[in-house]
Amino acid sequence: METHSLEIPESLFRRLQKHAVPLVDTPVSVIERLADHFENTAPHAQTESPSVGSTQDKGIQRFDAFRPPDLFHTRARGAFGSKTFSNWNELVRIAHIAAFAKAKSFSELKTVTHAQIRNGSHTDSGYRFLPEIGVSVQGVDANHAWMYSLRLAQYLETPIRALIEWRHNDKAAHPGARGVLEWSPARITAV
Numbered sequence: 001m002e003t004h005s006l007e008i009p010e011s012l013f014r015r016l017q018k019h020a021v022p023l024v025d026t027p028v029s030v031i032e033r034l035a036d037h038f039e040n041t042a043p044h045a046q047t048e049s050p051s052v053g054s055t056q057d058k059g060i061q062r063f064d065a066f067r068p069p070d071l072f073h074t075r076a077r078g079a080f081g082s083k084t085f086s087n088w089n090e091l092v093r094i095a096h097i098a099a100f101a102k103a104k105s106f107s108e109l110k111t112v113t114h115a116q117i118r119n120g121s122h123t124d125s126g127y128r129f130l131p132e133i134g135v136s137v138q139g140v141d142a143n144h145a146w147m148y149s150l151r152l153a154q155y156l157e158t159p160i161r162a163l164i165e166w167r168h169n170d171k172a173a174h175p176g177a178r179g180v181l182e183w184s185p186a187r188i189t190a191v
Helices: 010-017 027-041 088-103 108-110 142-156
Strands: 062-063 073-082 083-085 117-119 126-132 137-138 162-164 179-185
Touching: 010 027, 027 137, 062 088, 073 088, 088 108, 088 126, 088 137, 088 142, 108 117, 108 142, 142 162, 142 179
Parallel strands: 062 179
Antiparallel strands: 073 083, 073 162, 117 137, 126 137, 162 179
């Protein structure tokens, strides 16, 4: 893997720090996340990946939702119930907002989530405030983001699906590969 050196001016470095999860992100991971966001939201963005829910997932490996491979160095997009997400942090945010609608209180949400949450607005120690529910959720890596969101999907009995792509990184479990993680509640149909 070819690497390049880059000098980041102090003013830009401080801006990047605002988007970093302490003790998790590096300047490179923050830049990758910003590039991912731009690529996924720019009007001209065209991706090679099939759309989430596509039946054209040929060549994309399906993984066990409860025993996923190492998700470090991945990007993800997908759906949690009817809401779509374009990265791991957004998945965690959507899952907690949906779970709070059922839980109805911070104390009940705290009993169903495995994530570190705090009542009210907190921005220290990697917490991000979710104003929709008045709760702050601590940022996590991709492995935890999937497991925490899967648990909340089970609590809500709502489907969850993530199309994942490993970055071209020697430390990634499957550099350059794509895969799908999904879970859906069993529906019993009366005959």
